[in-house]
Amino acid sequence: MSDPVLSVRDLHVRFGSKRGVAHVVRGVSYDLHAGETLALVGESGSGKSVSTLALTKLIPMPPGRIDGEVHFGGRELVAMSEAELRSIRGNDIGFVFQDPMTSLNPVHPIGRQLTEGMRHHLGLSASAARDRAVELLSLVGIPDAANRLDAYPHQFSGGMRQRVVIAIGLSCEPKVLIADEATTALDVTTQAQIVDLVERLQEELGLAVVWITHDLGVVAGIADRVMVMYAGEIVEEADVDDLYGSPRHPYTVGLLGSLPVLGADEPGELTTIHGLPPDPTAMPPGCAFHPRCEFRDDDRCRDEHPPLRDADDAGDGHRVRSFYEVPADVREAASTSSQVAEAPPNAGDPLPAEASEGDR
């Protein structure tokens, strides 16, 4: 495989707070290759957003502190100065955030927000940047782009605003796009349009994408590889098929089991994970998940921190941070392949011919 475009090694993020130091990202390492989509999943507070914001030091410091290494394009970002980082943010690494209403400035027309980065990073003239902005807006599917450049964010619907934000994220032709809950605020039909768009752009531009979400449905459709985060750590990492087909970490098993499955015959009880995630200012010394874990065999994980180990001998990079094995039958039950019912018979096909005549 080619060299990774982005390589993260032992990344830690700590925040000083009144209640002590909150250790919110605890030793995250991964490689991202060109054209690849890496999904980062986890529940609120698991550190998935902070771990990506920290890549280009987009967190307030102090109270934040970042340790570790981030290699990008032959350079190391954590030790880099603000000025140098500014030439990378929005340029080589593009961002799309969750809420387009807060990531767009309400008092400037979108054209200005879209051209700002291109003029600064690419040194384009005002008119060249404007031409390119029209191109980008058309690319992301905004009709009548030339006339919409002078419109303000409030004049767009949520889906259209998110397209604008994506256009901004892509404006400087980044090598890496970080999409942080980019579709979470949108309706499913709009989400489908955006996911479709990002996949198409990825094919066309060879972009590497880090897709952060808590929606395991979206991940199944978009990701090549998945990392599951819990309490600031990667607890499981696998190719998307392996993760859904044979989850190994007790947390992943619980998470997949807790999803209601569309089209299930007789809905039974959903699996739940009892308890709450640990307080980031008081992490347990051993496994962060151990107070909620149903599959621990002994007290070893209470004091000893499990390393991220290979889940099996397959050598496929399926790794898990647990001393224990979840019993095969439990994993089987949680694996979504066993739960997802038959595809809806006709959702993707044209309407049946007899339907137009009615069959009453």
Place this chain on the structure above:
Amino acid sequence: MSAVTNATDPGAAGSGRDDVLVDVQDLQVHFPVHGNGVLRRRVGSVKAVDGVSFQVRRGETLGLVGESGCGKTTTGLALLRLVEPTGGRVVFDGTDVGSLGRGELRSLRRRMAMIFQDPYASLDPRMSIGASVEEALRIHGLHGDRRDQRVAELLETVGLNPDYASRYPHEFSGGQRQRVGIARALAVEPDFIVCDEPIAALDVSIQAQVMNLLRELQRELDLTYLFIAHDLAAVQHISDRIAVMYLGRIVEVADRRAVYDEPSHPYTRALLSAIPVPHPGRERGRQRILLHGELPTPQDPPSGCNFRTRCPEVFEPCDRVDPTLQACTGEEHRCACHLYGVEGVEVEPSHHPDARGVAGRP
């Protein structure tokens, strides 16, 4: 029970009359829009709910699903008269809710409760959770001498430690707060609960806890739910029947299986095809029906079928006949679409800027 047996039993719809707890007939909620002039004259209205009819049967969960702005929350609020309907009728257990005076309405609200989406916003941060739950008892003058005991019982019912009664909302997680919201709704011992996006603000593993709790309470306390959500997988999990809303109207209503197995309205089909399923193989192979264009404004909905501006199946009658819900795959499976026979009210066709040509049918 399968959709098919339901459908082939002609008595199913008729014999159930007494089983109907909530009967909603042609409900309308139009909000006035005022101009900018000095007189602030009324210049139009937002048709948030525009002629919605459905029935909720005793002991069942009816799911109401649709995207933001479709009017599902307003429908829920209008059932309890938390917003005043501007037309139509809501009959609760034989009583016309619209005809009640203030006092009567209050006593009826003992039988109908609501659970809101945002447990952060629906609890008063300055009141202990025990006081929040007790407030509901006090307002209705229930359990005068043993309210503390009743509060403890309620907290226990929703899986919270009764000792937490003196704590404040900020001390709880989102899921726990939603449990408090549920305890508050249960305080009046209602028959019917409108659950408005009760899980949308919660993490997935917590969503599962709340859904399990709601189902368990329904079994134990014989409750009837209207479960409003945008997440069709969750709605399908918890509901017996499902109504799909689009732009202020119900476009399809059917048994929970039938909505999935035989989605009949083009909007339902698009919605179903857009929902990501946690299964990589299925996701890769899937054909999405991408809807084009934007949701029209409810201030000026398209004439006739209001989905016609985005519908891949649009054909001749769609702009001039306002479709009514009609049986499609069976008597219990109803759908407002001319594909199943042109039925409805003739209207004056209006030009709509986003309208696709009538030849748009592939």
